[in-house]
Structure formats: structure tokens, C-alpha cells
Amino acid sequence: MTQILMPALSPTMEEGNLTKWLVKVGDTIEPGQVIAEIETDKATMEVEAVDEGTVTELLVAEGAQGVKVNTPIAVLSGEGEQPSPLPRGEGAAQRAAGEGRSDVRMTESARPADRPSPPTPSPQGRGGLIPQSDPEIPANTQMIKVTVRDALRDAMAEEMRRDDRVFVMGEEVAEYQGAYKVTRELLQEFGAQRVVDTPITEHGFAGLGVGAAMAGLKPIVEFMTWNFAMQAIDQIINSAAKTLYMSGGQIKSSIVFRGPNGAASRVAAQHSQDYSSWYSHVPGLIVVAPYDAADAKGLLKAAIRNPNPVVFLEHEMLYGQEFEIPDVKDWIVPIGKAKVRRQGVDVTITAHSRMVGLALKAADELSKQGIEAEIIDLRTLRPLDTDTILESVRKTNRIVTVEEGWGQSGVGAEICARVTAEAFDYLDAPPTRVHQVDAPLAYAANLEALALPSVEKIVDAVKAVTYR
Amino acid sequence: MAKGNGKQHSAEASKDELLQYYRDMLLIRRFEERAGQLYGMGLIGGFCHLYIGQEAVVVGMQAALKDGDQVITAYRDHGHMLAAGMTANGVMAELTGRSGGYSRGKGGSMHMFSIEKAFYGGHGIVGAQVSLGTGLAFANKYRKDGKVCLTYFGDGAANQGQVYESFNMAALWKLPVVYIVENNQYAMGTAIQRSSSETHLHKRGISFNIPGEEVDGMDVVAVREAGRRAVERARAGEGPMLLEMKTYRYRGHSMSDPAKYRTKEEVDDMKAKHDPIEHVKKLITDAGHATEDDLKAIDREIRAIVSESATFAQESPDPDPSELMTDIYIEA
Numbered sequence A: 001m002t003q004i005l006m007p008a009l010s011p012t013m014e015e016g017n018l019t020k021w022l023v024k025v026g027d028t029i030e031p032g033q034v035i036a037e038i039e040t041d042k043a044t045m046e047v048e049a050v051d052e053g054t055v056t057e058l059l060v061a062e063g064a065q066g067v068k069v070n071t072p073i074a075v076l077s078g079e080g081e082q083p084s085p086l087p088r089g090e091g092a093a094q095r096a097a098g099e100g101r102s103d104v105r106m107t108e109s110a111r112p113a114d115r116p117s118p119p120t121p122s123p124q125g126r127g128g129l130i131p132q133s134d135p136e137i138p139a140n141t142q143m144i145k146v147t148v149r150d151a152l153r154d155a156m157a158e159e160m161r162r163d164d165r166v167f168v169m170g171e172e173v174a175e176y177q178g179a180y181k182v183t184r185e186l187l188q189e190f191g192a193q194r195v196v197d198t199p200i201t202e203h204g205f206a207g208l209g210v211g212a213a214m215a216g217l218k219p220i221v222e223f224m225t226w227n228f229a230m231q232a233i234d235q236i237i238n239s240a241a242k243t244l245y246m247s248g249g250q251i252k253s254s255i256v257f258r259g260p261n262g263a264a265s266r267v268a269a270q271h272s273q274d275y276s277s278w279y280s281h282v283p284g285l286i287v288v289a290p291y292d293a294a295d296a297k298g299l300l301k302a303a304i305r306n307p308n309p310v311v312f313l314e315h316e317m318l319y320g321q322e323f324e325i326p327d328v329k330d331w332i333v334p335i336g337k338a339k340v341r342r343q344g345v346d347v348t349i350t351a352h353s354r355m356v357g358l359a360l361k362a363a364d365e366l367s368k369q370g371i372e373a374e375i376i377d378l379r380t381l382r383p384l385d386t387d388t389i390l391e392s393v394r395k396t397n398r399i400v401t402v403e404e405g406w407g408q409s410g411v412g413a414e415i416c417a418r419v420t421a422e423a424f425d426y427l428d429a430p431p432t433r434v435h436q437v438d439a440p441l442a443y444a445a446n447l448e449a450l451a452l453p454s455v456e457k458i459v460d461a462v463k464a465v466t467y468r
Numbered sequence B: 001m002a003k004g005n006g007k008q009h010s011a012e013a014s015k016d017e018l019l020q021y022y023r024d025m026l027l028i029r030r031f032e033e034r035a036g037q038l039y040g041m042g043l044i045g046g047f048c049h050l051y052i053g054q055e056a057v058v059v060g061m062q063a064a065l066k067d068g069d070q071v072i073t074a075y076r077d078h079g080h081m082l083a084a085g086m087t088a089n090g091v092m093a094e095l096t097g098r099s100g101g102y103s104r105g106k107g108g109s110m111h112m113f114s115i116e117k118a119f120y121g122g123h124g125i126v127g128a129q130v131s132l133g134t135g136l137a138f139a140n141k142y143r144k145d146g147k148v149c150l151t152y153f154g155d156g157a158a159n160q161g162q163v164y165e166s167f168n169m170a171a172l173w174k175l176p177v178v179y180i181v182e183n184n185q186y187a188m189g190t191a192i193q194r195s196s197s198e199t200h201l202h203k204r205g206i207s208f209n210i211p212g213e214e215v216d217g218m219d220v221v222a223v224r225e226a227g228r229r230a231v232e233r234a235r236a237g238e239g240p241m242l243l244e245m246k247t248y249r250y251r252g253h254s255m256s257d258p259a260k261y262r263t264k265e266e267v268d269d270m271k272a273k274h275d276p277i278e279h280v281k282k283l284i285t286d287a288g289h290a291t292e293d294d295l296k297a298i299d300r301e302i303r304a305i306v307s308e309s310a311t312f313a314q315e316s317p318d319p320d321p322s323e324l325m326t327d328i329y330i331e332a
Helices: A089-105 A148-162 A186-190 A202-214 A226-241 A276-280 A293-305 A355-368 A386-396 A411-422 A445-451 A455-465 B015-040 B055-062 B078-083 B088-095 B128-143 B161-172 B201-208 B220-235 B264-274 B276-286 B292-315 B321-325
Strands: A002-005 A015-021 A034-039 A044-048 A053-058 A064-068 A072-077 A143-147 A166-170 A195-197 A218-222 A256-260 A286-288 A310-314 A322-326 A339-342 A347-351 A373-377 A380-382 A399-406 A432-436 B070-072 B149-154 B177-183 B212-216 B241-246
Touching: A034 A072, A044 B015, A143 A148, A143 A293, A148 A166, A148 A186, A148 A293, A148 A322, A166 A202, A186 A195, A202 A218, A202 A226, A202 B128, A202 B161, A226 A256, A226 B128, A256 A293, A276 A286, A276 A310, A276 A380, A276 A399, A276 A411, A286 A293, A293 A310, A293 A322, A339 A355, A347 A355, A347 A386, A347 A455, A355 A373, A355 A399, A355 A455, A373 A386, A386 A399, A386 A411, A399 A411, A399 A455, A411 A432, A432 A455, B015 B055, B015 B078, B015 B088, B015 B220, B015 B276, B015 B292, B055 B078, B055 B177, B055 B220, B055 B276, B070 B128, B078 B088, B088 B292, B128 B149, B128 B161, B128 B177, B161 B177, B161 B201, B177 B201, B177 B220, B201 B212, B201 B241, B212 B220, B220 B241, B220 B276, B276 B292
Parallel strands: A166 A195, A166 A218, A218 A256, A256 A310, A286 A310, A347 A373, A347 A399, A399 A432, B070 B149, B149 B177, B177 B241, B212 B241
Antiparallel strands: A002 A072, A015 A034, A015 A064, A034 A044, A053 A072, A143 A322, A286 A380, A339 A373
């Protein structure tokens, strides 16, 4: 004997009307045969039999209203029927309707109090992301001057020499030598198989890159600028960042997406956007945004070796800047570790990418006025090195965050929230943010300057929190 | 599961092959019927897209593959997984969101994978799998490993931009990929005539120099033959082909779709005259390869496998709460 239960025809259906029986007692039915019609407030649907057998009883009359899901509606018997593993009868139906169903829903709503609560995620993220310190630079190491552009190129070249799974693809990366010359001479050394010019097709080649990564290669996908990667953001987030989780750990995407991010100079709103907060919102991604050449090189090498998808945000205005970089073999900077670039006792300033330079200049100005600022270069935005920030704030009792992007839901908003939650008692002034004004970036030189953070704006913010 | 042995075949199929196809297709149908039932009982949540009616496509294409060749598809994926040799238990337990599922309950109906069986998902964004599959083929060419990637999509995805971005690169670089558009004639509720300016989807590769072929997707042997031609071409380094499988889904787009956008007569006509399983059954009985009783016995075996999967899927425990925060990052 098999009971046929009132089925749910949608994720939210709780009851329905049995409008019509298409079989009667004594009929023999086959799997797939339509046996009844059911109506909900949204639709009318057919009920198909799963088991074969003979209808021995119809438990709910035609026309019945408000029949609860999982109520037995008919009884079936059949010779040679397979013993059914499905829960049958009243108690079983309740299990299906109650316990089973709520289990399925559990992911959508708050967990009931009697369920064990999930482990609290550490602010550092999970395994593998516990930051280590920068490598020691041996005494007598020569420091050489290198542009950020060449540091990035050298990082790619070194990793391509080391691992033949690493390849670079993007628009104009090969024959043209890179739209910003970051991939200069890579084609000559590694050939067209590993330095791949793509059509102008961001969505397509980002997805292709993720597919190649899923198959075990280690692509470096260059976006001519991150502005164009909005065409590809679905593949970066839905495919690269989430598939490890959705596959229960089976499908890995070791891939670096890189390119210039943020405002260049007078290129207007569509070509000037800062995506720091966008990508740092997403679990499954690592987000890196270096300032100087040593970090650009060391972090890009770390990113290429990292088994996770990495969003690597460069800055066009930094490409041509020279910095000193230690002349050591295999210079690697750990992901997930901020760097204190200037020590100070009066205020903590956080910044990343080009804003670090502005913050350092502001600190010089402030020092002349007797205010010593501690500058933290975030370097990695996800996982964010909260410990280094908190340690500094507990010393200075004040924080000013600086970022090139908009304020709402920004990197600074996140840092201020964490500082307020975890160092509230140490604060002597409200956490304060410096960021782009809440408007698309203008083309006109004066308006552009008004919109973006500046040394003056940082100085003013620091004076406000130090009550000067 | 059925795999090609590399020998040349005529359009005929042997007794063993036909019986294998019958078995494989029946497993998908019975599995999907049971999945529909478990959904009705509230044991499967969210979205659930059934493959009933389209079984000949995946079973025929799988028969054209060699071990190691990859398969990737969108969210109507249960049939592809079973055809690729993934277990009914693992798939059904993922549908119920339990720890015994292929993604340990974290993916659900639309997101399952098996590296072992070279099945790369199971993707929920319409068209995304086409770029990803093209990337799998890129890796095959990069490594020169001789593998081919089957990349499936539906008639709905055929209007997504990244499909054509991928076509362009695959043809430009002669990647070993076979594109299979499963044209079941409805993109959710929109008939192809209402969504597509060119409804003969096998022509959609012409401007990329991708040859296309229309195939009777209800005839498993025809699918296999077209599949072999396309797979051999791709493996030989001649680039992609686009196979348009004319097929039909009997059920709604998902479980919650009453399918009022088409007539009952249309559905009944497909079931009565073009059913892919009845077709192969007729080939078998007409040739005297097996009797009705033999086939009933196969049906009983399949039912036992499916019943066991339903039991497993209900008895398998919920994922441990610790699973909430695993598989987000890989340890460096």
C-alpha cells in the first residue's frame, strides 16, 4: 500500500484545492500518468503518479479546498511494487511537512535558538589567510629603484618562469606590449601561447579564464582598466568566488584578475571608478591594492601563487612612480598583512593604493603643526588586517580613513564599524572618513579636484578629530 | 555509463549499446520523477529543474566521449550528471541538501560537480557555463592533452552575449569544445519564436565560422552520431561545432511552473509520438534484442537504484554547522 500525498508545487505552497480527479478507484496507473489537478492561488497544475499500481481509495474528494501539503489524498496498491523508502502515513507526513521542510528553509532565515550556532568567522578570514610578517631583508641588501609598472611586470615574468601553468591574457597584452606597458616584453620571452591577446570581450575572457583555472591552470587576467571589468563581474563573483563553496571544496579557481583601478586624470566618470569596496564585499575573493613597487611586486607574486581568486587593484597614476625595492631573489609580500608606513601617536590614518602617498604627505604637513600621524597602508582589503588597525587606534585613540572611492558602504565605513565595535572605549573622537564626494566623477579639472580626496582634506579631517 | 570505444560505427547501434542507452535514459527519467515527488513532499527546496523528455541528448552525447573529456552545463543538470556516471545517491542527497550530496549540501540542484567524472557543473547563471566551458577547452589546448569539452546550454542562453564572445574566441583559437544547444523550445515560458530572430539555432555560429548541425534530440542514436562527428573534429584541432538538439521538456521550467504557455495537446503529442525512451525501446523490441519482460526487469532494477537514492537522500544527515564556514578559501 502506498499513500499519495498532496504535493507542494512551489517553494512556498502550504495548501491547495484539489480541483479534479482524473482517476477513479480501481484504475491502474503508470508512472508519469496525470492523476489529478491541483489549484493554488497562483496556478493550476497537474499531479503525476510516481509509482505504478491500482487506486484503492481516494481520500480527498474532488473540489476539496485548502488541502494541506503532505495530506494523504489517495491510496495505491500494486503487485510486485517496490518497497517504498519514502515516509508514509501520518507521522511520516508530519516529518516531511515539519522537520524536513524547515531543514530546507534553514538557510533562508535565522536559525532557531536550539540549533548549534555557527562558528563566528574570524575577521581575518579562514585558513591560509593568517598573515605573516614581511620577509626580513638581509643586511647589505642592495636597494634598487624600480617603477611600479616594471615591478608588476617582473613579478609576472618571475612567476611564469617558475610555473608553466601561469599565463597572462587580456586586451593588448602581447603584440602591443600592454595598454599601459605592464606586460612589456612578456610576449618575447614566453610566446603567444602564454601571453594571449584577446578580443575586446571582457565578459567572455573573464569566464574563459575562470574555466581554465577550474581545469588547473593559473591565469592572470588583465583588464585594461577595472572600469571595463563591470562587464565581467558576474564571472568574477558568481563563478570564481563562489564555486569552491558551492562544490563542497572540489572546484578551485587559482586566478588573478588585475589592472588599473580608480581615477586616472580627466577621464570622467565611466573611466574613473574605484572598485575597492565592491570586491572587498565578497567572501571567496582576496582583494589586494598595493601602493609602492616593493609591495606591487611582492604581493603580485603572492597573488599568483595563491590558490584562491585574487582581485589585484593597481593604479594608473602610480605605474610610472619609482620606489626602492630590495634586490633579493623571490621577493614575496604576504597577503592579508597591513604595513605601518609611518609611526605616530596622535592619530591613525588608514589608506590603500594611491591614497597612501597622499596620507604620507598629509602626515608631513601635520608634523609641522605638532601632530604625529601613524599611517597604515592596508595593502590587502580582504582579508582586512583589523588587528594592525586596532593596535594603532588603541595607541592614538583617533582614526581617519582615506579612500579614493565613494563613502557609502565603503572601505572606510567598514573600518570605522570594526573600530567602533572593537575599540570603542579607546576612542577620543568619532571615527572619520575621507573619500570621494557622492557624485559621478566630473571631467572639468576644478570639479575633479574638488571631488577626490586630497592632502588638504586629510589634514582637515585629522585636525577635526584632534580638536585643533 | 556508456562511452564510445573509438571504433567507427554506422548509424546503427548494437544490441548492447541500445540496451545501455535504454538503461541510462530510464535512470534519468525515473530519477527525475522521484525528484519531483520529493520536491512535492518538501524534501527538496528552492529551484528544481527536471530533465524529463530530453534524456536522449545527454545519453547520446556521452556515448561520443572518451574518458577524461569534460562536460559542463547550466542548471537543468541532473541528467548530465547521471549520464556522466555520477551516482544517483550523491545527486539526490544534494537535492535534499544533505551531507552525502556531491557538494555536501552547499550547492543544491543547480550546483554539483565531480572532478573524478570530469563534470564541471551545474551553473546557475544563464550562459555563464559557455564561457567557463570554453576555458576548460582552452586548458586542454594549452596542455595538449587531447581532451574535448562538451558545453551545453539552452535555447534561452542562446541569446546571451557571452555565448558569442566565447564562440568567437573558440573558433579564433580552434579550441577543442563542442557546443550543444538543447533547444527544448521554451526559455522558461517564452517560446523560441517570441525570443529569437533566428530560431534555427545551429546557424548561430555561422558568422564565427562555426559549423552547425540540427539533430533530432529525441533519437539517441542520431545524437550519438552527430556527437561523434563534432567531438572527433574538435579533438583533431579543427575547432568547435554547434549542435542544435531539437528536444522537448515534458515538465515546466521548474517545479513551480504550471506551463500554461503551451497547450496540453502539444505536450501530449510529444509524449505520444516522440518520446526518446519509447523510441529506443521500439528499436530494441523490433530488432528482437529483448522482450517486454526483459525491459520490465531493467525498469525494476532502475527503480531499485532510484528508491535507494531517495532513502539515502533522506537518511543522510544535514551538513554539520561547521560546514557553514568551510570551502570559502583554500589554505595557501
